[in-house]
Amino acid sequence: xxxxxxxxxxxxxxxxxxxxxxxxxxxxxxxxxxxxxxxxxxxxxxxxxxxxxxxxxxxxxxxxxxxxxxxxxxxxxxxxxxxxxxxxxxxxxxxxxxxxxxxxxxxxxxxxxxxx
Amino acid sequence: xxxxxxxxxxxxxxxxxxxxxxxxxxxxxxxxxxxxxxxxxxxxxxxxxxxxxxxxxxxxxxxxxxxxxxxxxxxxxxxxxxxxxxxxxxxxxxxxxxxxxxxxxxxxxxxxx
Numbered sequence: 001x002x003x004x005x006x007x008x009x010x011x012x013x014x015x016x017x018x019x020x021x022x023x024x025x026x027x028x029x030x031x032x033x034x035x036x037x038x039x040x041x042x043x044x045x046x047x048x049x050x051x052x053x054x055x056x057x058x059x060x061x062x063x064x065x066x067x068x069x070x071x072x073x074x075x076x077x078x079x080x081x082x083x084x085x086x087x088x089x090x091x092x093x094x095x096x097x098x099x100x101x102x103x104x105x106x107x108x109x110x111x112x113x114x115x116x
Numbered sequence: 117x118x119x120x121x122x123x124x125x126x127x128x129x130x131x132x133x134x135x136x137x138x139x140x141x142x143x144x145x146x147x148x149x150x151x152x153x154x155x156x157x158x159x160x161x162x163x164x165x166x167x168x169x170x171x172x173x174x175x176x177x178x179x180x181x182x183x184x185x186x187x188x189x190x191x192x193x194x195x196x197x198x199x200x201x202x203x204x205x206x207x208x209x210x211x212x213x214x215x216x217x218x219x220x221x222x223x224x225x226x227x228x229x
Binding site for chain 1: 149151156157158159160161164174204206216217218219220222223
C-alpha cells in the first residue's frame with residue numbers, strides 16, 4: 001500500500017531566506033505522481049506543484065521548486081525568498097496510477113513559520 | 117472560475133443523529149472525493165466517485181455513506197454520528213484535463229457532542 005511520510009513537524013525560517021522540507025513515499029507502482037499542497041491558517045487547501053515520476057527534471061513554479069530523488073523515493077519542496085504569507089502547513093501527496101480513481105495519499109504535513 | 121463549495125461550513129451534531137454534508141463543484145470534473153482531517157494530521161480518503169449515481173469506498177469508509185446524484189453534487193452522510201467523527205471534512209474534485217490535480221472546497225468543521 002502507498003504511504004507518504006513527512007518527518008518534520010515544524011520549521012521556522014527568517015523572511016527572505018530559503019526553506020526546504022522533506023517527504024518520502026512508498027509505492028509499488030512504476031508510474032506515480034507527487035503533489036505539494038499548502039493549507040493556510042484559514043484552512044484553505046491550495047495546490048502548489050506537481051512532479052510526474054517519469055520526468056527527470058525537477059518541477060518549478062514561481063518560488064516553489066522540487067528536489068526529486070527517485071532512487072531514494074524522496075520529493076523535497078524548496079521555497080526560495082520566503083514571505084510572511086508562506087507561513088502555512090505544507091502537505092506532500094501521492095497518486096498512484098493504479099490507485100483509487102486518482103485519489104491522493106497525504107503525508108501528515110510540515111508547518112512552516114516565516115519570521116519577520 | 118472553477119470552484120468547489122461546501123455546506124454547511126460548520127455544524128454541531130448530537131451523538132446518534134444524522135448528518136449530511138454537501139459539496140457542489142462547477143469545475144465540470146468527473147471525479148469527486150471526501151476527505152477527513154483530524155487536528156494536526158493529513159487528509160484521509162473516505163469515499164470517492166468517478167461518475168454520477170456511483171460511489172466507491174476509500175480508506176476509511178466505516179460509519180459514512182456517500183451520494184452522487186449529479187456530476188456537480190456529492191454528499192457525505194453520517195447516519196449515526198459518533199464522537200470519533202468530530203473532524204474537518206474536505207470535498208475535492210479532479211479530472212484528467214487537470215492532470216488529476218485536486219481542487220478543494222473550504223471544508224466543513226463538524227463537532228459531534
